[in-house]
Every structure is written in C-alpha cells, then in structure tokens.
Amino acid sequence: MDNVMKAVAKVRSEYGSFEVIEVPMAKSPGDHEVKIRVETVGICGTDLSIYKWTETVAREYHPVFPLIPGHEFAGIVEEVGAGVSHLKVGDKVAINPHISCGICPYCIQNRESICENRPILGCHADGGLTQYLTVRAKNVFVLPANVPIYLGSLAEPLSVTVHALERVQQKSDKAAAIVGVGTVGLLQYIACKAAGYEDIVLFGLDSDQERMELAKRMGAKTVNIEKEDPYIAFERLTGQPKADVVFEVAGTNDSITFAIDLVKTAGKVAMVGIAASYTPIDTTKVVFAEKELIGVRAYNLSTWPKTMEIIGKIVPQLELLVTHRLSLAETNKAVELLLKRQCLKVVIEPNAESLAGREGR
C-alpha cells in the first residue's frame, strides 16, 4: 500500500515498548522541504535512554506517543519541494536532526548547538526509524559519492566530534587524549587524526578491550588505565607528560576527574560525554593550573559541511565501526546488543529488501 509505511515507535512510556507499527506515508515535501527514503539509522545511547524511558528523557522530550526514535540517519532524496536548489532526487544524503529555530539569539550567532527552541528528530519529534521522512532541506547534506549509504548514519555522531574540535582545537596543539572508547571515542580519534593531531592516545578500561583492539587496527595508541599508569604511558607514547587537549567522552565522574588531571597547565578539556547528575571536582587543580572545562553539545549547522568533507576520507575506518546491519523488525535485537555491549555501531536499514550478506564486520 502506498499510503502507509512501516516504522519503529516507542508506543508508551514503559521500559522497552519499541514496536513495529504502520503509520501514514510521509507527506510530500512542502516549500524548502525534501522527502527522504531512509536507508540507515544508527542506534545510540540516547535511543537506549528512550527505550528505558529514563527520568531525563521523560523530562526533556515529553513527546506524544507513538514516538518514532532515530536521530542518526541517512538516505536517498525521493522528492524535492519548491525552493530547494542544493538537492535533487536520487542524492545520497545525511540529515542533521536538530531543527534549530533560526531566530533565537544563538541561532542568529550561528550557534545552533544551543538553540533555545530546537526539536530533535527522534527525540522531541518523529525521527528516522521509518521508511520515509519529510524534512527541512536546510538540514540535509549531500554525502560524498564514495561513502556507502549504510555508513551515512555515522555523519551525525561524527559531527559531534568535529564540533568538539571546533570548540577546543588550537594551532599549537600536538598531543591529544581521548578518555572513553565507545563509538564517540573512536570517532573522536578519527576526527582528531583528520584534524592533524600528531599524537592521539585513547584511554579505556578492561571492559573496553575489544574496542581498544579495534582502535589499534585504525592506527590509534591505546592505554588500559586498569593495567598501567596512564601518565607514564602517555609520556611514553607522546614524549610529553600531559595532553595539550583532552576529549572527555565517557561522562563518568572518574573519567572527568582523570581528564582534568591529564590536561596540561592552561590546557582545555572538551566535555563531550553526558555526565551523571553531579560530579565532584577538585577546583584547586582547575584554578592553580588555569585549566578550561569546555561544554560541547551536538553541533552547529556549519559543522555539517566539514563532516561531509571528512567522511569521504575515512570510509575504511567507519567500516570497522559498524558491527551489525539489521532490519527495522530487528530493532529490539539491536537494542539488546547495545544493552549487553556485544556490538559497537549497529545500524538499522528500514528499506533493505533482503538482509542476506549484510552482516557488518
């Protein structure tokens, strides 16, 4: 039937409650809109929070059920509305899911990352876990030709790491540290490498062993802080005792404390990981060494063209990140894999005809 399509939705506020449902077909694009055939949706920690329906999610998103999650997605332009000049039918595109208002004081300063009125597709409004979606053309970016479409959903988390660099990178920086080895940590590594850092060291735990192996295959230097003294290791690997910049992506109290200790005097810590409610901080270390803790949230609109530039150059590394490619009907399986930490990046392919031969590596 042409007037309905399949989607995965959070159908009620209870734990879990992700169900495949039929919804009306996405509308034809209006002025300055395009309709996308969704080909890939990354499942991320925020989706898990929606699955669990954490307190923060309940407070921040207050959606109308059913809510279609999925904010990391890419696809093919199916139909183009009036007034859209940068896109055409058949374009392979990634979508910035932050529908920034364009008129608040921060949008006017091109700081859409802190827009005051910004529904996020997949969080406040219906997102990408569906077959088709009509979206504002301003939020749609053409992927380089050499990027396989299933990797297009990585443009969103990659943009977070590119934006972290926008917030903290200085020309004089040489050695960077990344605390945390999840998808964002690995993407941060890829982004730092593309940004020209000479030495990049990833710090993880015993439980990150497999991810650190993967990082090594990408060429990263890694340190298991449960196995060796991280400061001695950092100096051995980089030739300097402390990091010029630290990307804190794990978001635990221990990782934040470590990140502050690891950065050099007058150095910057990019706070990317979403921290627990309260974090104890020894401010004497911040004061005496004039360190900077810099909040990083999502990305600006202007971050995305940079992401498109980078993503075409890092396809082999991204291929290593995607461990599973599943169908829409297998979304709950994807969530299970993530909850059990048996995967790295799982993508859902809502329009895949057949899944034969589609296992990721």
Next chain:
Amino acid sequence: MGMKSLITGAPGARLHTAAIPEPRQGEVLVRVKITAICGTDIHIFNWNKWAAGIGIKPGNILGHECVAEVVKLGEGVESLALGDRVCIETHIPCEDCSLCKNGNMHICENKRIFSLHTDGCFAEYAVVPAVCARKVPDFIPDDLASILEPLGVGVHAAQVGNVQGKRVVVLGAGPIGLFSACASLALGAHSVTISDVKNTRLEVASMCGDMHIWNPLEISASAMLGSRSSAPEVIIETTGSNQAIAETLPYLREKGKVAMVGLYSGDVSLNLSRDVIYKEATVEGVHGRLMWDTWDVMENLLLEKKLNVRPAITHEFALEDYEEGFRIASSGEGTKVLLKP
C-alpha cells in the same frame, strides 16, 4: 643593623628584629612603605591545614602585597634603579619552562611564591627577585599601589570572563570579589551584581561603583537571577563556597563563562551536563595575574579613572598593631587593611 619584621608564629605571628637581608645576583633590596593584609596571610596567621602543609619555614616573614622603594641592587640587575617605586609580583617564574616562554609566566610550573617560599614584606626591608619588581607609575599613590597585586587578580578574572557588554555576577565581596566586580565595570560589563553574606562588605561594594548588591541569605538565587533579563553571562567565583557556585550556576546563560578564582577546601559538586555541557558553557581557572599584560591593563584603567577601588581600603595601622589589623581583616569587618612598617 636590624629591622622590624612580622614572622609566622605557626599559629599567629610575632614581631621580630631581623638582620637587613642582602640582595644576591638578580635580586634587589627594597624599603617597604606599606604592606596590605591578604587572605593568604590570614590562612598562615590561623595556621590552617593548607598553611601547615605548604612548607613555610619556621620564622618566615609574612606579607606580599606592598609598595616599596629600591635601595640596593644585586649583581647583574639592570632593569631597575635606586629610588624606583615598585610593587611585587608574587609569582616568581623560572623563566625557563615552556609556560614561561609562551606568555604564561604567572602559572610557571616551577614557580615559587614570594612570602611562602621566600621571606615576605611585613618588614622594613625585603629582598625581591628583580623580575618580580614592577615599577609603579607616578600617578598611583602609595596606598593604592600597595593593593595592585590583588587588584590584578580581579582584572585578570574580568579579562578571562571577557565581560564587555555582559551581565556579570561576582560571588563574594571580599577583596578579590570586589576587585573583580570593579574591573568588570571598568572593562565595560553591561551590569555587575556582587554577592556576599556580610552586609558590611556589600556596603563597601556599593561605594565602589554602580553595582547591584545581593545578600543570598536575604534574597534567593532564583529571585535574583531567575529571569531572562537577570541571568548572568559571566560568573566570577571568589568565595570558595560549594553552596555559592552550586546555587548560582544553574542560572548561567548558554555559552556562558565561569571564571573560577576561589579555592575550595574540598571538592565542589557541579551538575556538568545541565549547567556546562548542554549550555556549551566554559569553566576556566584564574590564578594570579599575567606578567605583564594584566598590570598594563590595570594601570591604564586606573589612569583613565575607571577603577574606583579606594573605598576598599578600609583600615590602616602601624605594623606594631598587626593583631587588630588581622582581626579586622579576617572578620570581614574591613576589606583591605594596610600595615605600615
């Protein structure tokens, strides 16, 4: 020949007749005109855990905020002449590390602190490394010159806060808070609100310029800062009180800045996601003053009569009356208390 000096009693302090020291290579001997009491001196006077743990030698001379006159040059000193009127930059840099070589001498990793790692200047004479003796322009009178060192911390904090055109909240109306507020006004802040739990301190603040005063025991943070037109873009924290920053930080605007100056006795607990990450705010430590950028800016602001800090000087005593001076400074009854040797 001997000289009057005030030495640490660990705890307390006592007057002592010491030998007039000799400047070594790269040092100068100065005759002290006025020395101001700083919070650090009070910590050492009270001999709290911090003071007892930083390796101050027994009988060390206290004091570091002063104006003095150069009376003898050590070997190799060419940057100063006899009769020069100087202040002391308290952070003694190694001049050799990468921080020193990149404009960050004030946070040199090998730095020593004048009056902690050396004898101080609650005395008739003191020996000062020539690199730390800052010539004072003639237009600045002695009493103001004696508080340039702490005033510099306030100017530095306002510089870090990038306060021009912004709504600024300064937590704490002790000397550093007050100077941060005065500097914020001088550097063109849109508005400045200063908080303290002691009304005597807020009264002094209201004499220093057109700032809003706020006693959080009388008005809640939400009443003071909770509306869009009152939420700060910059917070300068000088209290070292977890409660002060924890109650104020939720009202910081997006892309706001916290200049952290105050030192906490323990960890401070912050909601980083809500108050820093989601807002893309920045928390930055501020320590001392830039050598010499901050001093240059401060002197220019004083010359242009934009920094009105004279009301901060609330008391003056002879060095012999140090006990009363320390009592007034530590009780919050006074703001800056000066001692004349």
